Amino acid sequence: MSDLYNEPAAETVTETKVQKSLFIAHVCICSDEAEARERIRSISSDHRQANHNCWAYRVGSLKCEEYFSDDGEPAGTAGKPILGAILRQELTNVLVVVTRYFGGIKLGVRGLIEAYGNAASEGLLASGKVLRRVRTSYEIRMPYDMAKLMDRLLDSCDTGGEFRTIEYGEYIRVRCAVPLDLAPRVEETLEEWKNTRRIRGWDPVG
Template identity: 35%
Template sequence: MFSIKNSIESSFRERGSKFLGFLFSAETEDAFSDQLNSLKSKYPDATHHCYGWRMNPAQPKEFSTDDGEPSGTAGLPILNQLKSFEVINAGIVVVRYYGGTKLGKSGLIEAYGLAARQCLEAASLISIKPVRLYEIQYPYPVENNIQQLINSFGLKVMESEYLEHITLKVACSIETAARFEKELAGMEHLNITFKKLEEHFIAG
């Protein structure tokens, strides 16, 4: 699976109709709605604002709508492009200005799919990988030991807090999580404690 690094726009004309594609990150339905409402405000006179989105790598959730186009001719082709590119936590809105010539069902499917595909082909995609999160607490004198662990396991530090002790929240690849836990458990004599947290997904 992949997330997108940047927002992308596309546009083309098909038999008089103008199609504008917009690809952007969206991790929640509210975030998507904000972007959708912004586009509706920017293009209030458009004939249709059709879209599809996919969210939550752990349990993918997806949705699409044709916004008045014939059933299955707009939202689904957009969503299918997101699925084809294995992109998640993103949405695509395709704005159409009707040009006076009907495209027919197959023409609409092709046009909406093309608007979405053009955006995805131009986007920078980032691989998303499954990780296990851990909270580690340790005294300042053993920071070098922890840094060695971070480097050898390729950990990503998600949060850090420097108070009486140092507390880090780190992400470890699922494939090496068991070995990482074993290493941590073997360092308890250095007053290093840890908590195993939930599974998560991060851009790698």
């Protein structure tokens, strides 16, 4: 199983017009289902005057969850084409909501499938994508004299500043996210340091 995955590089809002209907594609980065559902509620509230707010999302890195909704459009004409656009881009941690303001001309089943799918595809292309690695998170508690040694360990595991937060107090508390394939080596080292009392302790988080 690969520990690499793609997610959108940025959140975007794009517009397309088809037969006088306005389609607005909102591309959002969401790490879990709860966040995706909250963004759906927010966008639907912002566009409560729209005829439809159809959506699809795919979240997770090792095990992905996928859901979609036609929001009143004929079954299979909106949410599924949006999800199809996400799958073609091989993305996860993404929500796409396509808002439709009806322009007075009916598009038919085929026309709706194309309109929603194309709107989602254009939005995703505008967002771009970035390759990520699945990571395991830890909290490490240690005395100040271990700071440099800990930095060397984490630097060697592709865990730079983007994946590391530090709190200073009576002792140093580090939260870090280590690539999945390097986690066994990090855990072995941390356990050795804990047993020899070089650090106060460590725990997996998240």
